[in-house]
Amino acid sequence: MDKGDVLSILAAVIIVSAVAIAFRLPVADAGQAVPEPVTPGGIPTPAVTATPAPASPVLPALTKISYTTRIWDYPRCHLPANLVSYGGSDPSWQGAHNVIPFAYVEEAKGGITETFHVPYDVWRLNCSVTATVRPEAARFRMALVERESGTIVEGASLQYPGSVIKNVERGGKDFYLIVSVDQVDAYRITLETLPQYLSKSSR
Secondary structure (H helix, E strand, C coil): CCHHHHHHHHHHHHHHHHHHHHHCCCCCCCCCCCCCCECCCCCECCCCCCCCCCCCCCCCCCEECCECCCHHHCCCCCCCCCCHHHCCCCCCCCCHHHCEEEEEEEECCCEEECCEEECCCCEEEEEEEECCCCHHHCEEEEEEEECCCCCEEEEEEEECCEEEEEEECCCCEEEEEEEEEECCCEEEEEEEECHHHHCCCCC
């Protein structure tokens, strides 16, 4: 290869390198913002930020409430003669399919329960009564009592088998139940609340 060929090849390499440098796109600096993608209409598309999912509330353990034998330590031990003033069953909650049970009483006889604490500002008593031997004579009476004062917070009276719901808007206190039954096979009182009240509980 002669000297003229070498110079020609070297000149070609220089020209190709110069063209490549001239048409190379600028590289973004490390701190330079990346431009937002643009829609066909010319409007910038905002970047989508993933929203963290809210933490699920911790569900309370379902606790069985039993009858007590130390009834004379309680400020009230007897049901009033008439519970009509407390009305019938309260309306069911909206979103009742999300109710969370946290305690229950299940018995066939009447009595006074042990004291239990309810930390939720809103909750309810869901009472269900079964009677198959003499349903026409079945009777269920119940009172929710505040332990400290002996005040009856809610009451219910049910003639014949069936169910009754009593909503309670008082939390952060100790309570007990007084129950009287006649000709009843069994009954269950379930204490329930809604998810939004789990994080707003009163201690």
